[in-house]
Structure formats: C-alpha cells, structure tokens
Amino acid sequence: MGYKHLTKEQRYTIEALLQTPMSLREIGEVIGVSAGTVSREIRRNCDMRGYHRYRWQLAQKKYERRMKVRRHYLKFTDEMKRTVRRFIIYGQYSPEQICGRFRMKGEEMVSAETIYRWIWQEKRRGNDELARNLRHRGRRKRRRDSLYSSRGIIQDRVDISLRPSVVDEKKRFGDFEIDTMIGKNRRGAIMTTNDRCTHLVLIRRLAGKEAAPLASTAIEALLPYKDKIHTITADNGKEFARHKEIAKGLDAEFYFARPYHSWERGANENTNGLIRQYIPKGTDFSKLTDEMLAEIEWKLNHRPRKSLGYRTPLEYCKQLFNFDF
Numbered sequence: 001m002g003y004k005h006l007t008k009e010q011r012y013t014i015e016a017l018l019q020t021p022m023s024l025r026e027i028g029e030v031i032g033v034s035a036g037t038v039s040r041e042i043r044r045n046c047d048m049r050g051y052h053r054y055r056w057q058l059a060q061k062k063y064e065r066r067m068k069v070r071r072h073y074l075k076f077t078d079e080m081k082r083t084v085r086r087f088i089i090y091g092q093y094s095p096e097q098i099c100g101r102f103r104m105k106g107e108e109m110v111s112a113e114t115i116y117r118w119i120w121q122e123k124r125r126g127n128d129e130l131a132r133n134l135r136h137r138g139r140r141k142r143r144r145d146s147l148y149s150s151r152g153i154i155q156d157r158v159d160i161s162l163r164p165s166v167v168d169e170k171k172r173f174g175d176f177e178i179d180t181m182i183g184k185n186r187r188g189a190i191m192t193t194n195d196r197c198t199h200l201v202l203i204r205r206l207a208g209k210e211a212a213p214l215a216s217t218a219i220e221a222l223l224p225y226k227d228k229i230h231t232i233t234a235d236n237g238k239e240f241a242r243h244k245e246i247a248k249g250l251d252a253e254f255y256f257a258r259p260y261h262s263w264e265r266g267a268n269e270n271t272n273g274l275i276r277q278y279i280p281k282g283t284d285f286s287k288l289t290d291e292m293l294a295e296i297e298w299k300l301n302h303r304p305r306k307s308l309g310y311r312t313p314l315e316y317c318k319q320l321f322n323f324d325f
Contacts, residue, residue, distance in 0.1 A: 188285025
C-alpha cells in the first residue's frame with residue numbers, strides 16, 4: 001500500500017495506539033494503511049518542540065496548513081469557461097483581472113496564462129470573439145507616430161518638476177490627470193480625466209478641439225469634486241492653453257509633464273488605452289453620443305484593477321475615502 005491522506009479519526013487512533021506496545025505495522029493494520037504511511041505521518045507531523053511527541057490535533061493542523069498553501073492542479077471546466085467568456089465579452093475584463101478578482105473573493109479560478117492559451121486556441125479554430133474583446137485584440141502596441149507631435153508653447157506653464165512630491169505617492173484623492181483623444185480624420189474629440197490614486201475615470205465629449213471648449217468641459221466635469229481636487233496634470237497640447245482658467249475654476253494647481261515624457265502621466269495613458277477597447281482607433285468621434293461615453297465611463301469605474309488589489313475604482317473610493325458617488 002502507498003501513502004494515503006489520513007483522516008482526523010485515523011490521526012487520533014495513531015496517537016492512542018502509540019501509548020500501547022504496538023509496532024507501526026500493527027498500527028497501520030488497525031487504521032487500514034501501510035507501516036510506511038504511519039511512519040511518514042509521525043515523522044512529518046510530530047511536535048518538534050515537545051520531544052518529538054505525536055499529537056493528533058497538531059498533526060491535523062500541520063496537514064491542513066500544507067494543503068492550503070500547496071500548488072494544486074485546477075481543471076478549466078466548461079462551467080469555468082462560460083464564466084470567463086461572460087466576463088470578457090460583457091465586462092471587457094482581462095484574464096489577469098478575472099483571476100485577481102476571483103482570488104480576492106476566495107473563489108477558485110485557473111491562471112491568466114491558462115485563459116490566454118484557451119483564447120488563442122479558440123482563435124486558431126476560427127472563433128475570434130474572445131480575442132476581439134481583449135484590450136489590444138491580440139495586436140502588438142505600435143510606437144506613437146510623430147505626425148501630430150508638434151505642440152507649440154503654452155504661456156505660463158508650470159513644469160511637473162515643481163509639483164508636490166506627495167502626488168507621486170498616489171495615496172490621496174484629488175490629483176487628476178487630463179488628456180484628449182481625437183477621432184478619425186481629426187473629426188471629433190473627447191476629454192479623459194482620471195484620479196491618480198483611485199483611477200476614477202471621467203469621459204466627456206468636446207464641442208471642439210480648441211482650448212475654450214476644453215476648459216469649460218473640464219470645469220463642468222470636475223466641479224462636483226472641487227473641494228477634493230489638489231492638482232491637475234496635462235501634456236503640452238495647445239488645447240490646454242487655458243489652464244489658468246481651469247485652475248481658477250476648480251481652485252487647483254495645474255502642471256505640465258515634460259515633452260515626450262508620457263510616463264509622467266502613466267495612469268492617464270493607461271486609461272486612454274482602456275477606452276480604446278471600446279472606441280478603437282479609426283472611429284469617427286463625431287458619431288459618439290454622451291450616452292455612449294457615459295456607459296464606457298460606468299464600465300471602467302466598475303472594472304477591477306490590479307493596482308487596486310482587484311477592487312474597482314468606485315469600491316476603492318468608498319473603502320479608503322468613504323466617498324459614495
């Protein structure tokens with residue numbers, strides 16, 4: 001007979017029989033296992049601090065602890081696949097977000113790598129529905145084109161180097177990043193804003209790509225949070241030429257990232273990438289409605305983020321700052 005996992009009753013019996021003059025083979029015969037199983041059980045689970053005495057309660061605790069932390073194979077069942085499919089297609093979750101969310105709730109889920117392998121396997125079979133609902137749709141990121149990189153000079157800009165260091169810690173609500181996204185053939189534009197700490201996202205349609213409509217839209221969108229806003233950071237686009245108007249309207253400090261330093265607004269760059277999952281490049285923004293953008297904003301604010309411990313931005317706001325939006 002090989003080694004078997006023992007029950008509580010068998011461990012209790014081992015402790016009791018060790019008090020009698022019985023051999024390990026005889027104890028094994030009583031509880032229905034081999035002598036080797038009994039020997040291994042005593043060796044692995046005895047009390048190392050109590051003269052190597054075997055106590056069944058301690059042995060059971062050691063066993064349960066090992067079972068909890070051990071790596072074990074988890075089958076990707078059909079039911080699990082249906083759940084994953086639902087999260088990807090209707091929630092636009094990534095495989096990593098799905099795994100993180102389930103583990104946060106203490107529920108079993110296969111690894112993100114397993115989910116990705118399944119997605120590509122489905123795509124090779126001709127079913128690309130799952131791949132099309134991933135953020136990058138299976139494509140590699142392209143380097144940003146320099147066609148529209150010319151930005152001009154903004155009057156009275158305050159460089160990001162002068163921004164308080166507390167903003168980099170991402171521990172408080174109210175440090176926002178702001179940007180614009182332009183539609184196909186430069187037709188239509190939207191404004192995207194996000195809080196650096198909670199990743200709360202605001203998306204608004206712009207009446208024009210000029211500085212005036214952006215300033216009024218930014219103030220209107222962020223006005224409900226005016227008493228909580230500390231800073232706003234933007235790139236060097238001409239649409240932010242009225243930054244002083246925005247700063248005054250929201251009673252906030254306005255800063256500009258250094259040219260070609262997109263990582264200084266990394267959270268906003270990531271937010272725009274998430275939005276592109278719903279509004280792909282090549283979309284005519286003039287056809288977007290406020291209702292469509294509101295739906296995308298709702299989805300992003302209810303989407304779990306790895307950086308938030310797989311909580312959603314709204315959950316994070318409520319748990320950390322007791323904000324109820």
